[in-house]
Amino acid sequence: MANALRNSFKYGCSGLLSQLSLHCRHGRVCASPYAAVQQRNNSSSAKIKVDLDASTGVAVMWMQSPPVNSLSLDFLTEFAISLEKLEMDRSCRGLIITSTLPKVFSAGLDIMDMYGKSPEHCGEFWKAVQEMWLKLYGSNMVTIAAINGSSPAGGCLMSMACDYRIMADNPRYSIGLNETKLGIVAPFWFKDTMVNTVGHRTTEIALELGLLYTSPEALKIGLVDQLVPEEQVLTTATETMTKWLAIPDHARQITKSMMRKQTIDKLLANREADTHNFVSFITKDSIQRSLRMYLEMLKKRKA
Numbered sequence: 001m002a003n004a005l006r007n008s009f010k011y012g013c014s015g016l017l018s019q020l021s022l023h024c025r026h027g028r029v030c031a032s033p034y035a036a037v038q039q040r041n042n043s044s045s046a047k048i049k050v051d052l053d054a055s056t057g058v059a060v061m062w063m064q065s066p067p068v069n070s071l072s073l074d075f076l077t078e079f080a081i082s083l084e085k086l087e088m089d090r091s092c093r094g095l096i097i098t099s100t101l102p103k104v105f106s107a108g109l110d111i112m113d114m115y116g117k118s119p120e121h122c123g124e125f126w127k128a129v130q131e132m133w134l135k136l137y138g139s140n141m142v143t144i145a146a147i148n149g150s151s152p153a154g155g156c157l158m159s160m161a162c163d164y165r166i167m168a169d170n171p172r173y174s175i176g177l178n179e180t181k182l183g184i185v186a187p188f189w190f191k192d193t194m195v196n197t198v199g200h201r202t203t204e205i206a207l208e209l210g211l212l213y214t215s216p217e218a219l220k221i222g223l224v225d226q227l228v229p230e231e232q233v234l235t236t237a238t239e240t241m242t243k244w245l246a247i248p249d250h251a252r253q254i255t256k257s258m259m260r261k262q263t264i265d266k267l268l269a270n271r272e273a274d275t276h277n278f279v280s281f282i283t284k285d286s287i288q289r290s291l292r293m294y295l296e297m298l299k300k301r302k303a
Ligand SMILES: CCCCCC/C=C\CC(=O)SCCNC(=O)CCNC(=O)[C@H](O)C(C)(C)COP(=O)(O)OP(=O)(O)OC[C@H]1O[C@@H](n2cnc3c(N)ncnc32)[C@H](O)[C@@H]1OP(=O)(O)O
Pocket: 067, 068, 070, 103, 104, 106, 107, 108, 109, 110, 111, 112, 150, 152, 153, 154, 155, 178, 179, 182, 184, 185, 186, 187, 277, 278, 281, 282, 295, 298, 299, 302
């Protein structure tokens, strides 16, 4: 199944499901009758569960991949397929992303998918990371990250790709792009997404030092938009969604596109080179050593 889904990446942004779709009025993509039948049911797969409330048009995507919702190739494949299904479903206007796991929203990219793997695997993995970001950052839906735990690196990228971020008010939870701490470098589109969120100077300091911010610090720099007690993260996201959905879709979507298109187009124009760059960087012996040391550090910290 995962292989079949992954093959859909061959078609770029318009994947397997998009081939079943028709273009509707107002440029909104809608599903074929076949796909619509599929989408009305709430779907659940191994790592992601989606609950779509037909009465409100709001879907909640639960990340449920223990121990830490790391973004593995399989996870990213399921994520992209779930997102694409919702995108094509005319009844769905809003998406809330959250985690079923205690303490962790997402630990970011799965380090095991970058460590000791072939260049072919690394290339496939990176394309899936790009696809996740392209789909989420460019989504027509209102997207809200309900961050109910730590969200480093790729988890922070996923949150920043949403329209609004609500985080649990708990100083034990952290969020940020900490790549340099692993001895790796956030690519330009991670950097651009953060610049668009918190500004150039804050991003410069954050990226060079690989800073992880506690939730109060993240609010202060604007990396998240709101802090609430942990048990209220999802309800607040649902209330916030109602406000966003009160805005006519077409006006909000065009505005979103105006704000984000340039950043998206930059990756679209450089996708191959970006993939090549990642593969040649990540497979270097020195980088592999850094990743091994980081994995050992994670294990030691636990012991
Ligand atoms: C041109 C080159 C471009 C390169 C660009 C790369 C871009 C992005 C990079 C990333 O996203 S790299 C991932 C960075 N992520 C992190 O640094 C997070 C590391 N993890 C943590 O800090 C903690 O695990 C946590 C998320 C705060 C949760 O803490 P907790 O105490 O609840 O859990 P742990 O005991 O630490 O972990 C449990 C278990 O999961 C393993 N693990 C944790 N994170 C990852 C991960 N990202 N990938 C794979 N595995 C992970 C951890 O090692 C533990 O494993 P076991 O010891 O149980 O086997």
